[in-house]
Amino acid sequence: MSIINMAKMSKSYSFISPFSVFTLLGCLLLLASCGQNGIVNVSSGSSVVNADNHSATNVVSGKFSTLHMINATTGWAVSWDITGSRAYAILKTTDGGRHWKTMLKCLSTQGLGKGFVEPCPTDFHSAPVATVVQPESDIMQNSSIRIFHTSDGGQTWQSSVIKARDLETPAVFVDGLHGWAFATDHFPGPDPGSTYIGGQIALYRTVDGGKTWQRIASGPSTSQVASTTDDSYGIPPFAASAHMQFVTPSTGWLIGTASHSDMSSYSWLYVTHDGGSSWNKVALSFPAEALALWTPTFFTEQEGLFPVLTSGPAPQYTRGTMLYTTQDGGQTWTNTPVSFDVTNATFIDMNHAV
Numbered sequence: 001m002s003i004i005n006m007a008k009m010s011k012s013y014s015f016i017s018p019f020s021v022f023t024l025l026g027c028l029l030l031l032a033s034c035g036q037n038g039i040v041n042v043s044s045g046s047s048v049v050n051a052d053n054h055s056a057t058n059v060v061s062g063k064f065s066t067l068h069m070i071n072a073t074t075g076w077a078v079s080w081d082i083t084g085s086r087a088y089a090i091l092k093t094t095d096g097g098r099h100w101k102t103m104l105k106c107l108s109t110q111g112l113g114k115g116f117v118e119p120c121p122t123d124f125h126s127a128p129v130a131t132v133v134q135p136e137s138d139i140m141q142n143s144s145i146r147i148f149h150t151s152d153g154g155q156t157w158q159s160s161v162i163k164a165r166d167l168e169t170p171a172v173f174v175d176g177l178h179g180w181a182f183a184t185d186h187f188p189g190p191d192p193g194s195t196y197i198g199g200q201i202a203l204y205r206t207v208d209g210g211k212t213w214q215r216i217a218s219g220p221s222t223s224q225v226a227s228t229t230d231d232s233y234g235i236p237p238f239a240a241s242a243h244m245q246f247v248t249p250s251t252g253w254l255i256g257t258a259s260h261s262d263m264s265s266y267s268w269l270y271v272t273h274d275g276g277s278s279w280n281k282v283a284l285s286f287p288a289e290a291l292a293l294w295t296p297t298f299f300t301e302q303e304g305l306f307p308v309l310t311s312g313p314a315p316q317y318t319r320g321t322m323l324y325t326t327q328d329g330g331q332t333w334t335n336t337p338v339s340f341d342v343t344n345a346t347f348i349d350m351n352h353a354v
Helices: 018-032
Strands: 043-050 063-069 075-080 088-093 101-106 111-113 122-124 130-137 143-150 156-162 179-185 200-206 214-220 243-246 252-259 265-272 304-311 319-326 334-338
Touching: 075 122, 088 130, 101 130, 101 143, 143 179, 179 243
Parallel strands: none
Antiparallel strands: 043 156, 063 075, 075 088, 088 101, 122 130, 130 143, 143 156, 179 200, 200 214, 243 252, 252 265, 304 319, 319 334
């Protein structure tokens, strides 16, 4: 893990040379740059953004790209202005979708090549808590991510910047204070010509609502296959293909599918119980060539589930699902095969989905 360990300094009553004084001053400056437990503060540009002053309307411009209802009346959505500003509007409804109010505008400036730009990843945890990531890059193609977080339903957004590039999983918050971002940094990476992946894949954490972020854990982004593909970078759980979810300030999950050197795939699940500082692999049996892209959903502290996409034999390759459920907070999991694809279903509870 990329955690800077603070050196212990002992008392000495012997003569200190000028060189030693400068060395001591350097050490003190290094320590001053570190946060608690030697974790480096890596964020900058913290500010507060207020919601747009527009009334709710039943006419929404752009294309709906995300819809996430919290309950029958309250929900979040994302609308993309394809032909105009190309900004993403973060919308909220409190009347079951009849009217929507724009709470935030997100405009990505990070390119994907061929005129395309990165979308703005979102995580809608609850009616008051939501997170939006705005990928950014400067004229020198240096990547950063601006993280917007609200804990008052979108009336105000805490904004801060991390000098890293986002990956496949959005930043998440579990309440008004505790959040995590999974990204890549230390450019250039294993492919000097790529702006997608840096030399490290890292986990960042905030405990003050996004005002500051600390880099708490990381791993090398070494490719696991001979050819270069986006999903093959990194070693689980710090892999570019990882998807992240936290359920409490201490407990979180990283899940994904990676490739062996012969290009065959395997799926994995890791858990943390210390807020992301350390991760342990969960002993689970996944079907061969399964695709694990969906993070565990917990309905109580004990009850949760997640689906894995499976594929039948050639030539039909019929899609199915392996559904994993837990009744003890993820200590043990039971798998149940489903003969059709339910990976994109919205699970209401342990027994119902739409």
